[in-house]
Amino acid sequence: MTESASPLRQMTEAPFTRRAWTELGYAVVSFPLSVAAMALIIPTLINGPMWALSTSAVRWFGAAARSLARRLLGEDVLAPPPIKPAYGLKVATSDGVRLEEAAKKAGGKARVWESRPGVTIRNLPRERVDQLIAEAGITPTSLREQSVFTNWMNERALDPVAWRARAYFMLKLPLSAVGLAVIAGCWLGGLFFSAYPAWRALGLGGAFRGNGFSSLPGSFDVLPLGALLLFVAPWATYAITEADRRLMRGLLGPVSAAERIQALEKSRAKVVDDSAARLRGIERDLHDGTQAQLVALAMKLGLAREKLYDVGGVDMARITQLVEDAHRGALEAIADLRTLARGIHPPVLDNGLADALATLANRSALPVELITDIPERPSAAIETIAYFSAAELLTNVARHSGARHATLEAVHVPGLLRVRVTDDGAGGARAVPNGGLRGLAERVRAVDGRIEIDSPQGGPTTVTIELPSHA
Amino acid sequence: MRIVIAEDAAVIRAGLTEILTDRGHEIVAAVGDAQALLSAIDAHEPDVAIVDVRMPPDHTDEGLRAAIAIRRGHPKVGILVFSQYVETRYAADLLAMRSGGVGYLLKDRVANVAEFDDAIGRIAAGGTALDPEVVTGLLSATRHGAALSALTPREHDVLALMAEGRSNSAIADRFYVSERAVEKHISNIFSKLGLPPSDSDHRRVLAVLTFLNDR
Numbered sequence: 288m289t290e291s292a293s294p295l296r297q298m299t300e301a302p303f304t305r306r307a308w309t310e311l312g313y314a315v316v317s318f319p320l321s322v323a324a325m326a327l328i329i330p331t332l333i334n335g336p337m338w339a340l341s342t343s344a345v346r347w348f349g350a351a352a353r354s355l356a357r358r359l360l361g362e363d364v365l366a367p368p369p370i371k372p373a374y375g376l377k378v379a380t381s382d383g384v385r386l387e388e389a390a391k392k393a394g395g396k397a398r399v400w401e402s403r404p405g406v407t408i409r410n411l412p413r414e415r416v417d418q419l420i421a422e423a424g425i426t427p428t429s430l431r432e433q434s435v436f437t438n439w440m441n442e443r444a445l446d447p448v449a450w451r452a453r454a455y456f457m458l459k460l461p462l463s464a465v466g467l468a469v470i471a472g473c474w475l476g477g478l479f480f481s482a483y484p485a486w487r488a489l490g491l492g493g494a495f496r497g498n499g500f501s502s503l504p505g506s507f508d509v510l511p512l513g514a515l516l517l518f519v520a521p522w523a524t525y526a527i528t529e530a531d532r533r534l535m536r537g538l539l540g541p542v543s544a545a546e547r548i549q550a551l552e553k554s555r556a557k558v559v560d561d562s563a564a565r566l567r568g569i570e571r572d573l574h575d576g577t578q579a580q581l582v583a584l585a586m587k588l589g590l591a592r593e594k595l596y597d598v599g600g601v602d603m604a605r606i607t608q609l610v611e612d613a614h615r616g617a618l619e620a621i622a623d624l625r626t627l628a629r630g631i632h633p634p635v636l637d638n639g640l641a642d643a644l645a646t647l648a649n650r651s652a653l654p655v656e657l658i659t660d661i662p663e664r665p666s667a668a669i670e671t672i673a674y675f676s677a678a679e680l681l682t683n684v685a686r687h688s689g690a691r692h693a694t695l696e697a698v699h700v701p702g703l704l705r706v707r708v709t710d711d712g713a714g715g716a717r718a719v720p721n722g723g724l725r726g727l728a729e730r731v732r733a734v735d736g737r738i739e740i741d742s743p744q745g746g747p748t749t750v751t752i753e754l755p756s757h758a
Numbered sequence: 759m760r761i762v763i764a765e766d767a768a769v770i771r772a773g774l775t776e777i778l779t780d781r782g783h784e785i786v787a788a789v790g791d792a793q794a795l796l797s798a799i800d801a802h803e804p805d806v807a808i809v810d811v812r813m814p815p816d817h818t819d820e821g822l823r824a825a826i827a828i829r830r831g832h833p834k835v836g837i838l839v840f841s842q843y844v845e846t847r848y849a850a851d852l853l854a855m856r857s858g859g860v861g862y863l864l865k866d867r868v869a870n871v872a873e874f875d876d877a878i879g880r881i882a883a884g885g886t887a888l889d890p891e892v893v894t895g896l897l898s899a900t901r902h903g904a905a906l907s908a909l910t911p912r913e914h915d916v917l918a919l920m921a922e923g924r925s926n927s928a929i930a931d932r933f934y935v936s937e938r939a940v941e942k943h944i945s946n947i948f949s950k951l952g953l954p955p956s957d958s959d960h961r962r963v964l965a966v967l968t969f970l971n972d973r
Contacts, residue, residue, distance in 0.1 A: 571817065578842050578865075579767035585869035586773035590780060593871045616769070 305714075305743035307521035310528045313359040314470055317531070318463045320355065324348040324456040332453075339443035342370070349452035349539050352459075361740065362532050364540045365550045367451075373442035375433030376416050379405040382425045389419045407433070409441065455538035459531065466527035473520035481513025558733040561726065572627050580620035587613040633674065640670045640704075644697055647678055652685040654692050661699040665756040672734060673697065673706050676727055676752050680708040683723060688712025688748060699756065707751045714746035724750075759882055762802060763788040764795035764821060765810040765840070770865065774808065777868065781875050790814065792824040799828050799835060805882045806836040811848060822848050829860075836881035840865055846895035849888065861887030861923075877923075886923035893921045908950045916943045 327348070331341035349367075356362040378386060383399040383406035390397035395411035408416055413432075420427060433441075443449070479486070484507055541550050591609040594602055636643040641659040648655040664670065677695055684693045690712030698705045716724065717740070728738045731752055742748035761783050765771045768790075775785050787798035791814045799807060807828060811821040825837045829852075838861040839852060849862045861881045867889060868874045877887035909917065912933070919929045926944070930937045 574812065574817075574842055575767055579770050582842070582865045582868065583767075583769035583773040585866065586770075586777055586871075589869040589871045589874075590777050593780075 304521070304741075306741065307524065309359045310521070310524045311470065311474075313355065313528055313531075314463070314467055314524055316359070317352065317355055317459075318467050320348070320351060321456055321460045321463045324352075324452075325460050328453050328456055335444045336440065338445075338449075339440045342443040342446050342449040345449040345452050346370075346446075348456065349448070352455070352535065353539055356532070356535055360528060360532065362535065364535050367448040367539070367541045368549060370442055370446050370448070371410075373409060373438045373445075374412070375407055375409045375438060375441060376411075376413065377405065377407050377429075377431050377433060378416070378420070378427045379403070379429040380425050380427040382423065385423050386419065386425060389423055390416070393419060409433075451538045455534055458534055458538075462527065462530060462534070466523075466531075470520060470524050470527065473516045473523050477513050477516030477518075477520055479513065480509045481517060483507075483509045483513065554729070554733045557729050561730060569627070569631060572630075576623045576627065577620050580616055580623065584613050584616040584620065587616065632671070636670060636674055639664055640673055640697060640699075643670075643674050644677055644695060647674070647681065648695055651681050651693070653690060655681065656692070656694045658694065658696045659698070661697060661704075663699060663701075663756075665699060665704045665754070669704055669734065669754050669756060672730060672736075673704055673752070673754060676731065677706055677708065679723055679727055680750055683716070684708065684710040684712060684748075688714070688716070688746070690746070690748075702756050704754045704756055705751065706754070707749060709747060709749045712746050712748060713744075714742045714748050715744045716740060716742035716748050716750070727752075759783045759806060759878065760786050760802065760804040761878070762786055762795065762798045762804045762807045764790070764792065764798075764807065764813065764824070766790045766813045766817075767810075770810075774868065777871055777874070778878075781871070783878075792820040795821075795824050796827060799832055803832065804835060806838060806878055808838045808840050808878075811839060811841040811843075811845070819845075819848065822851065825852060825860075834859075836860070836878075836884070838863060838878060838881055838887065840868075844889065844891045844895050846892070849892045849895070858884040858886065862892050863887060863889045864891060880923050886921075888922045890918065890922060893918045909947060913943050913947050913950070916940065917947050920944070 324345070327341055327344055331337040353364045353366065356364060380386060381404045383404055386408070387397040387399050387406050390406070390408045390411060393411060393415060395415075396409040397406055399406045411419075420430075541547060587609050591606050591613065594606045594609065633643055633646070635646045639661065641661050644659060645657055648657040665673070677697070681693065681695065684690050688710050690710035693708060693710040696705070696707040696709070724740065731738045731754065734754060736752060736754040738753075739751045740748075742750075761778055763771055763774050763778075763785060765774065765788075771788050771790070775788055778785060786802040786804055787794075789795050789798055795807065795809060798804075807825075809821040809825050809828075811819055813820045821841075822839060825839055828835055828837060836859040837852075839848065840863055841848070842865050844864060852860055852862060859881055861877055863874075863877060867877070880887050915933070916929055919932060924932070926937050926940045930940045933940070
């Protein structure tokens with residue numbers, strides 16, 4: 288969403304943006320998916336075994352919904368963890384209640400049998416249970432592991448990921464149905480009314496026969512209603528998909544702290560890989576650039592020295608040429624080294640992000656309007672990420688967009704740094720695998736930031752990055 | 759001498775061509791990657807190939823692998839491996855094939871034009887030219903460290919120079935001693951390392967390198 292464009296322009300352009308169309312596509316395609324999911328979920332709610340048997344399929348529907356959202360909405364919901372293997376132990380003992388308490392305290396699940404004295408303990412390793420039994424001073428009369436089949440049924444019937452997916456589809460189906468009705472109403476009504484005189488002329492305007500609209504001049508009166516519906520349609524679609532996004536983030540992604548840690552570990556691994564790749568890149572640049580230039584320089588000077596001691600007479604012209612070449616080579620090496628050093632850490636960043644961005648904007652190949660409002664400095668890591676993100680975005684603008692003008696905006700409000708690059712280029716920017724934007728998105732996400740790319744075909748492109756102040 | 763250069767950095771390729779042409783050599787081909795190097799060797803059968811270790815596409819050890827391939831296919835072509843780093847493993851790989859007619863020099867060495875030219879001459883003649891840093895690396899990496907520690911510092915230096923491919927008289931000049939004294943050092947080295955002495959320069963180098971590679 289572009290706050291920089293005027294609200295009126297936004298309103299009028301809304302039906303024609305790429306976003307409006309992908310959201311409409313999502314609303315249409317996700318509906319049959321929800322219907323199919325519910326056709327599976329509702330009948331299998333009847334009993335435990337059916338829960339277990341439907342779990343894989345329900346998970347598949349969840350994954351399909353995530354993938355649809357990723358493709359059409361750019362909403363990247365993290366995949367939840369796989370089914371957690373269940374492991375159960377049946378302990379026959381007269382002291383079941385104490386063992387149940389101990390097992391629950393140890394983080395497992397336990398249930399005392401009602402029929403005969405004993406307790407079933409789940410999700411604790413065997414050794415831990417043995418330890419608990421010893422600590423409680425209990426001598427069980429028997430102790431046996433649950434069968435593989437029972438474990439299989441348990442882990443599936445109670446799979447939290449599948450249950451959350453069921454909840455998602457139960458909320459999603461009515462949302463989708465109502466949403467689709469509203470959206471279809473807006474679009475079809477809009478198209479119908481905005482072309483009403485034409486229908487009227489063709490004798491198809493039956494709905495209004497006999498009222499004021501039925502005359503040809505009167506039929507033009509409904510045009511504003513048609514236009515209004517057409518412009519409301521994308522906003523209705525947006526509101527409904529936004530609600531869906533929220534449902535998805537809440538119900539189809541990982542939720543527990545442990546799962547969140549898992550997701551963070553993944554993103555940390557990406558950051559580590561990323562910084563290793565950056566170091567490799569710097570080494571390559573040094574090896575192929577500065578080092579090679581200095582070797583060439585040493586060669587020229589070596590040859591010049593040889594010539595100075597040439598017994599056959601000193602060829603001043605040749606020596607002058609060699610020294611000139613060496614001199615030029617030295618200047619080139621210095622310039623390249625400066626560029627490289629700035630790429631590692633721009634010194635001006637020490638003065639604050641605003642100064643660094645100003646330098647960046649000045650150095651850019653195309654005119655960049657800079658708007659900064661950074662009353663308080665974010666942490667150094669965030670400043671660095673913001674700087675390199677802005678640098679990469681401006682490079683993209685200069686290289687790919689064909690824009691004539693760009694705006695770079697950096698605003699820091701308590702807790703949040705927002706960097707936004709807008710250009711008047713050709714648009715169509717996407718985060719493709721291994722692309723610059725994807726790498727950028729990963730770096731931003733690694734510090735719990737957000738990136739939003741709005742780039743319809745034909746432009747304009749707005750990329751907004753939001754970073755926490757401290758990371 | 760007819761020389762093929764394989765080096766991906768254009769500045770260095772140009773510099774090498776300039777220096778070697780200036781010294782009266784003929785550069786029959788100057789290429790930027792290993793594939794082109796192999797074709798150039800097939801086409802020209804040069805006296806010496808100067809090969810950069812890191813070249814496209816992966817910038818790892820393409821040059822070295824090409825050098826080993828040349829060693830197999832064209833044993834008469836002398837090879838000078840040319841690198842910005844010393845990688846003892848590379849040197850060992852290269853020398854493991856056969857120790858004559860190879861060299862491994864840091865790119866810095868080219869700044870001393872006369873010595874560089876001298877090294878190329880040695881390689882073309884079937885000798886060796888190892889960078890002092892390569893030798894140091896090989897010596898410290900060898901598991902015969904215990905045997906080597908029996909050498910006096912002077913004998914150690916002499917062995918290092920031998921490994922670089924220097925002749926007795928060159929070693930004598932370096933240390934301002936008589937050739938006779940150098941010969942004495944060398945026979946001491948051989949006896950301490952348990953290697954049979956021999957009068958041929960080349961066989962001595964071979965012996966040293968065999969020892970260095972016997973890890």
